[in-house]
Amino acid sequence: MxxxxxxxxxxxxxxxxxxxxxxxxxxxxxxxxxxxxxxxxxxxxxxxxxxxxxxxxxxxxxxxxxxxxxxxxxxxxxxCPELADALRQQRSRLDAAIGELETTRANLDTIIGDRR
The missing domain is CATH 1.10.1660.10 (Multidrug-efflux Transporter Regulator; Chain: A; Domain 2)
Structure with missing residues (x-):
């Protein structure tokens, strides 16, 4: 095709x-x-x-x-065994990024007065 x-x-x-x-x-x-x-x-x-x-x-x-x-x-x-480890590391990086974004959102909520 x-x-x-x-x-x-x-x-x-x-x-x-x-x-x-x-x-x-x-x-x-x-x-x-x-x-x-x-x-x-x-x-x-x-x-x-x-x-x-x-x-x-x-x-x-x-x-x-x-x-x-x-x-x-x-x-x-x-x-491949090493692939599972690499994917776990990628997941850990994503978890860290999510945590940072949640902190950033909380900071913004505090600034704008939105207390979810």
Whole structure:
């Protein structure tokens, strides 16, 4: 399938798909004409990429972890022991950021007099 079809099937823009390719997350075949050709595996790959982006990973991290993920019935499962540790560290960073945001919100509430 060509890039437009992949975009339609995944709900991801063609621009984003080109970006994923540039980052090494997708590696479509190229026809002599230069057209990209994607397969069914790319549909699943885009789904995994979107899940990982939504989990707060950047594309460099995703490139690193994709080979260690197993897609079991729509659930992504770490297949490498070090991946689970790295994901736990990412979760800890997110927890810290959430704590900082909650403190910031409380400070703003105090300033504006909103005592929830």
């Amino acid at each position: 060509r890039i437009g079809e992949l975009a339609r099937r995944t709900g991801v823009s063609e621009r984003a798909l080109r970006y994923y390719e540039k980052q090494g997350l997708l590696t479509p075949e190229r026809r002599p004409s230069g057209y990209r050709v994607y397969g069914e595996a790319d549909v699943a790959a885009v789904r995994r990429i979107r899940i990982l982006l939504a989990a707060g990973l950047n594309t460099a991290q995703i490139l690193e972890v994709l080979p260690c993920l197993v897609d079991e019935d729509g659930w992504l499962t770490p297949d």
